[in-house]
Amino acid sequence: MSDEHKILLTIPMYPDMELAAAKTGSALAELKDFNEEAVEEIQLAIIETCINASEHSQSDDKEVHIQFLVTDDKLQVKISDRGVGITADTLDGTRLLGTPTLHADLRKRGRGLQIIRALMDEVVIESSPNGTTVSFTKKKTPS
């Protein structure tokens, strides 16, 4: 039977606090012997999700709630805010394009979710007018 550990963390929406969440995620992944690349990918996914929550949630409590669930073979991270929810155009990045660039494919903003989806094995986004939860899972690859 594999050990399962649940860790809860709440961070304020304050510059660089996403690093506290990322460092917690990396410590848990390292504890379970995830490889270096996976640890970095987990950190980046946590950072992007926390930044999205800080930038777009408009939550009154200005907090991001993070739940880590780690087993021997995977790390699940659930990141929630109590904001106003996100719309479909935010989800696909079209609302966040920012200023036009010289090259159409060099989009400056709105790529956070694309990064998370590319780096994680499973990503689920649930959003309502009461808040948004982004859940993602990284499976441990055999070394």
Next chain:
Amino acid sequence: MLNKFDIQVRESKEHAIIETAGYLNDALGEKLSEKAQELIQNGYTLLVINLEQTTLINSIGISILIEIIEALDEREGTLNFCGLSATQERTFRMMAIAKYAGIFPDEEAAIANL
């Protein structure tokens, strides 16, 4: 302060190298952008950004790198990156940065390909 960062600039006759250390977010990105713009204003069009000591790069940091690529593009300059981790390189390729800037394993190769 959670994020300790640093920027070093080395200038030669033909090119300049910017070395960043720490978490490349909006704060470090702005410092990096200032240094790059200063070099471009001073006539440098061949730049290398060494990210070997840069532990993490978020999407805001990447957007600032894109601005530097664009600034150099306007002057027909070249930007090469080196010292990226596997995840950073994968992210750069995903975000099309690799189409407009070179990615090399080390400074020597990045300079040789300017």
